[in-house]
Amino acid sequence: MASSISSTSPAINSDHQLDADSPTTQILPLKPIPGHYGLPILGAIRDRYDYFYSQGRDNFFRTRMQKLKSTVFRTNMPPGPFIASNPKVIALLDAISFPVLFDTSKVEKLNVLDGTYMPSISYTGGYRVCAYLDPSEPGHPVIKRWFFSLLAARHNKFIPLFRHCLSELFINLEEQVSDKAAGGKADFNTLSDAMSFNFVFRLFCDRSPSDTKLGPNDGPKLFNLWLFFQLAPLITLGFPKWFNFLEDLLLHTIPLPAFLVKSSYKKLYDAFYESTGPILDEAVKGFGISKDEACHNLVFMAGFNAYGGSKTLFPALIKWVGLAGENLHRQLADEIRTIVRDEGGVTLSALEKMTLTKSVVYEALRIEPPVPFQYGKAKEDMVVHNHDASFEIKKGEMIFGYQPFATKDPKIFYDPEEFVGQRFLGDGEKLLKYVYWSNGREIDDPTAENKQCPGKDLVVLMSRVMLVELFIRYDTFTIEAGTLLLGSSVTFTSLTKASSLI
Numbered sequence: 001m002a003s004s005i006s007s008t009s010p011a012i013n014s015d016h017q018l019d020a021d022s023p024t025t026q027i028l029p030l031k032p033i034p035g036h037y038g039l040p041i042l043g044a045i046r047d048r049y050d051y052f053y054s055q056g057r058d059n060f061f062r063t064r065m066q067k068l069k070s071t072v073f074r075t076n077m078p079p080g081p082f083i084a085s086n087p088k089v090i091a092l093l094d095a096i097s098f099p100v101l102f103d104t105s106k107v108e109k110l111n112v113l114d115g116t117y118m119p120s121i122s123y124t125g126g127y128r129v130c131a132y133l134d135p136s137e138p139g140h141p142v143i144k145r146w147f148f149s150l151l152a153a154r155h156n157k158f159i160p161l162f163r164h165c166l167s168e169l170f171i172n173l174e175e176q177v178s179d180k181a182a183g184g185k186a187d188f189n190t191l192s193d194a195m196s197f198n199f200v201f202r203l204f205c206d207r208s209p210s211d212t213k214l215g216p217n218d219g220p221k222l223f224n225l226w227l228f229f230q231l232a233p234l235i236t237l238g239f240p241k242w243f244n245f246l247e248d249l250l251l252h253t254i255p256l257p258a259f260l261v262k263s264s265y266k267k268l269y270d271a272f273y274e275s276t277g278p279i280l281d282e283a284v285k286g287f288g289i290s291k292d293e294a295c296h297n298l299v300f301m302a303g304f305n306a307y308g309g310s311k312t313l314f315p316a317l318i319k320w321v322g323l324a325g326e327n328l329h330r331q332l333a334d335e336i337r338t339i340v341r342d343e344g345g346v347t348l349s350a351l352e353k354m355t356l357t358k359s360v361v362y363e364a365l366r367i368e369p370p371v372p373f374q375y376g377k378a379k380e381d382m383v384v385h386n387h388d389a390s391f392e393i394k395k396g397e398m399i400f401g402y403q404p405f406a407t408k409d410p411k412i413f414y415d416p417e418e419f420v421g422q423r424f425l426g427d428g429e430k431l432l433k434y435v436y437w438s439n440g441r442e443i444d445d446p447t448a449e450n451k452q453c454p455g456k457d458l459v460v461l462m463s464r465v466m467l468v469e470l471f472i473r474y475d476t477f478t479i480e481a482g483t484l485l486l487g488s489s490v491t492f493t494s495l496t497k498a499s500s501l502i
Helices: 023-027 042-054 057-068 098-102 139-153 155-178 188-205 218-234 241-252 258-275 277-287 291-324 326-343 348-353 355-367 426-434 456-473
Strands: 072-076 088-092 373-378 382-385 390-393 398-402 474-483 488-497
Touching (some): 042 057, 042 072, 057 072, 088 098, 098 373, 098 398, 139 155, 139 291, 155 188, 155 456, 188 218, 188 258, 218 241, 218 258, 218 291, 258 277, 258 291, 291 326, 291 355, 291 474, 291 488, 326 348, 326 355, 326 456, 326 474, 348 456, 355 426, 355 456
Antiparallel strands (some): 072 088, 373 398, 382 390, 474 488
């Protein structure tokens, strides 16, 4: 995937301005899809070991892409035997082929949220929640319209409530960084998880989790355990290599039993059920969804989608902004403080005028999308193309997209591996159609008939507000970055308080 983009501009390479539906794709040669699956069972296990242990996730895809000289190829995806009955996929690793996964007229999204396997419905009260439904199923548009109504009814709370929760986060962050006796460092991930859970619970339940049986600290821990049991087949704990066989056997070969987290999930379910009476009543009266099913869907949206997404979203945002250094910090602080002063506060109107802040958020979503994978099963025989060729996919074949490669396509983005905060300024906005973090293009809107994240705009809004609150308070900061089971780890090592007040 060598790039020939001009080093003076982040624009699309003029030789590769192909859209998914461009008529020029007719001139691309039709080639067989390269790659193979190996021997039954053994091939999938070999690929699983490469993915988790021998090569690691990115190198797993990179080595195959380089060996096969193609961004479209056949491979096995974890977990494989004996959790997934069929691990065979066709991988799409470029920005041009990837969007076929958003076209629900061509791909089926039935039970593919987590890939080639689906966790037991015992994790969700016996229901296939909305995230596992294909848009063609009757329940999908009904539940998703209910989600839209919940968010619309609370839009006036988004900014003030999130700012309140962020205020608590920054107070705790500053206290920890200031405590030199304890090392003068602050674990951002733990503080961010607590803040995110607090915001999500208050948003939907109109009360603090401290006022429920969850108490002030249990919510994030319970959701973390519940998430781990469902996603264990897709992660590695990073133990020394002599533990690889045991870890692979325990996490990737047989599903972890849901009954081990049944009591944790029930505690979460009960807290939401007891705190969302009017919401659940509206689900029954306005949408014909039973209270029980509605609550399980609400807990999943709050815990898996919102809280789970925030666990990777906010640390990634702070990591990349932190590593970008003082020059970008100064530019963000100048823009944010000037506009907040001129607009008289942190409002939607003010946020829309912060063009650099918006670009930085989009760049963080591009370079480290919160959800790296997309799956869909071909509904019909079809032809997909990348920059160089066309490929035929047969009905019933599983299609897999690795988003971090698609959104770092060097034939689309200049310096794709670099965090460029100004990338989406001016003409750079045209590149937003290649930002795919929300299970859709950034320029598209979620509907009841597609699988795009219903809270897409809220995620972008919250990310902007986080940067606004950060740079209202501080001129600059330094961090140490690492990796966790899910996403990046961030440790604050210094904070420089704002030299100018608004």
